[in-house]
Amino acid sequence: MKIYKPGALKLPASVITIGALDGVHKGHQALLRKTKEQAKKLGIPFVIYTFDPPPKVFLKDCLMLTTLDEKLKRLKMMGAEHVIVGKFDEMFMKKDVFVFIEELKELNPLEIWEGPDFQFGKNKRGNIEILRRHFKVGVLNPLKCEQGKIISSSRIRNLMLKGENAQAEKLLGDINCMSGTFENSFAI
Numbered sequence: 001m002k003i004y005k006p007g008a009l010k011l012p013a014s015v016i017t018i019g020a021l022d023g024v025h026k027g028h029q030a031l032l033r034k035t036k037e038q039a040k041k042l043g044i045p046f047v048i049y050t051f052d053p054p055p056k057v058f059l060k061d062c063l064m065l066t067t068l069d070e071k072l073k074r075l076k077m078m079g080a081e082h083v084i085v086g087k088f089d090e091m092f093m094k095k096d097v098f099v100f101i102e103e104l105k106e107l108n109p110l111e112i113w114e115g116p117d118f119q120f121g122k123n124k125r126g127n128i129e130i131l132r133r134h135f136k137v138g139v140l141n142p143l144k145c146e147q148g149k150i151i152s153s154s155r156i157r158n159l160m161l162k163g164e165n166a167q168a169e170k171l172l173g174d175i176n177c178m179s180g181t182f183e184n185s186f187a188i
C-alpha cells in the first residue's frame with residue numbers, strides 16, 4: 001500500500017472513494033469493498049482519499065476513533081493500493097469545491113463511490129449531485145446494523161461516550177475476519 005500527499009498521485013485511470021473514514025467501521029468497509037470490486041472489474045487502481053485528522057475531530061473536537069496509523073492499518077487490511085492523506089487544517093478546509101474536483105481529475109477516476117450523504121469542499125458546498133457533473137458516481141445504500149439503524153462514526157462515538165463499548169466494537173467490525181484480505185503484514 002502506498003501513501004501520498006494530495007497532488008502527488010497522478011493516474012491514467014482509477015476507481016476512488018473519498019472520506020474521513022474514522023474507525024473504518026462496517027459501513028465504510030462495505031463502501032471500500034464495493035470500490036475495490038469495481039476497480040478489480042475494470043482492471044485499474046483502487047484509490048482511497050482520506051483526511052487526517054477527521055474533519056469532525058478538527059472542527060468539533062469529536063472523539064477520534066482511529067489514529068491515522070490505525071486507520072492506515074485497517075485500510076491496508078481492506079486491500080487498499082493507493083491512499084491519499086489530506087492534512088485537514090484551516091488551509092485545506094478553505095479549498096473550494098471546484099479546486100478539489102480539479103485535483104481529483106488528476107486521478108482520472110472512471111468511477112467514484114460514496115454514501116448518499118457525502119459532502120466536500122469549502123463550507124461543505126460539494127455533494128453527490130455536484131460530483132456527478134464531473135464524474136460517474138456510484139452511491140451505496142448505507143449499511144445498517146441488526147436493529148435497522150445506519151452505522152456511522154458519530155453513532156460509534158456516542159456509544160463509546162456512553163460506555164457501550166461492546167456495541168461500538170460490533171459496529172466497527174473485525175476486518176481480519178470480514179475482508180479476507182489479511183494475507184499481508186501490517187507494515188505500511
Ligand SMILES: Cc1cc2nc3c(=O)[nH]c(=O)nc-3n(C[C@H](O)[C@H](O)[C@H](O)COP(=O)(O)O)c2cc1C
Nearest residue numbers: 019020021055093095100118119120121122123124
Ligand atoms: C477540500 C475540502 C474542504 C472542506 N471544507 C470543509 C469546511 O469548510 N467545513 C466543513 O465542515 N467540512 C469541510 N470539509 C469536510 C467535508 O465536509 C467532509 O467531512 C469530508 O469531505 C469527508 O467526507 P465524510 O465526512 O463523508 O467522510 C472539506 C472537505 C474537503 C475535501
Ligand SMILES: Nc1ncnc2c1ncn2[C@@H]1O[C@H](COP(=O)(O)OP(=O)(O)OP(=O)(O)O)[C@@H](O)[C@H]1O
Nearest residue numbers: 019020021027114115116118142143151152153154
Ligand atoms: N453505513 C454506511 N454505509 C455505507 N457508506 C457509508 C456508511 N457510513 C458512511 N458511509 C460513507 O462513507 C464515506 C465516508 O463517510 P464518513 O467518513 O463521513 O463516515 P460517517 O460514518 O458518516 O462519519 P460521521 O458520522 O463522523 O459523519 C461517505 O461517502 C459516507 O456516505
